[in-house]
Amino acid sequence: MSNILRQQIERIVSLTDEEYAFVLSHFTSKKFKKHQIIIREGEYVHNDYFLLSGLMKSSHINxxxxxxxxxxxxxxxxxxxxQAYHNETKATLQVDCLEDSETLFITLENREKLCREMQKMEYFxxxxxTAGYIALQRRILCLISSTAKERYENLLTQYPGLFQRVPKSLIASYLGVTxxxxSRLANNN
Structure with a gap:
């Protein structure tokens, strides 16, 4: 399963087997159960999680x-x-499992150490x-400038399998609709 991480890294930088073993030594493997909360609002965040399998969501409760x-x-x-991970502050988001999930996680300390010791990983x-910032900008622009129908169709096109894995109430929350x-958008499609 850890080859999934290697494949992602190697879409950006190539690694020898020895380099990948070194990278992997900075990560810890952890499995979570469906409905398990892995980050709670108001608690310190120590880990960034890479999903090997499963499904999670991050959310904010107003x-x-x-x-x-x-x-x-x-x-x-x-x-x-x-924000909490990089600034070593308390979470404003909650992250929980929608399915049983298997992860590799890295602490900020290990990430910084890895980046200092291996230029390729700093670049990765x-x-x-940067890709995350761009995706977030697209999401914000979509939320403020697209109709509910356009947001629905965009999500359906990008992630068609998500609709079979996630309750409709959560899809609605993600899209910013009731x-x-x-239901009306789905029936008119």
Whole structure:
């Protein structure tokens, strides 16, 4: 399973077997059960998780108790509360498992150490962070400038399998619509 991480890294930089073994030595493997919360709002965040299998979500609960889905993460994706992880502060997001999940995680200390000791990995993480910023910008622009129908169709095109794996209420939260609106969009498609 850890070859999934190697494949992702090697889309950006090539590694010898020895280099990959060194990279992997900075990660820890951990399995989580469906519904398990791995990051709680208000707690310190120590890890960035790479999914080998399963499905997770990050979300924020507003003062009225409404959940706003920030991200879904599936195999070959990273998930954490980036602000809390990088600033070593308390989480403003919650991350929990929608399916049993297997991960490799890296602490900030190990990530910094790895980047200091291996230029290739510093480059890899910089490229992944930049790609994450770009994806976040696209998501924000989509939320503020697209119709609900356009957001729905975009998600359906990008991640068609997600609709079979995630409850409609969570898809609606991610799209910023009500469950009823999502049902209308699905029925008109």
């Amino acid at each position: 003062p009225e108790g409404r959940e706003h889905i920030i991200q879904f993460a599936m195999q070959d994706w990273w998930i954490t509360d980036p 993480f910089r490229k992944k962070t 469950r009823e609106t999502l």
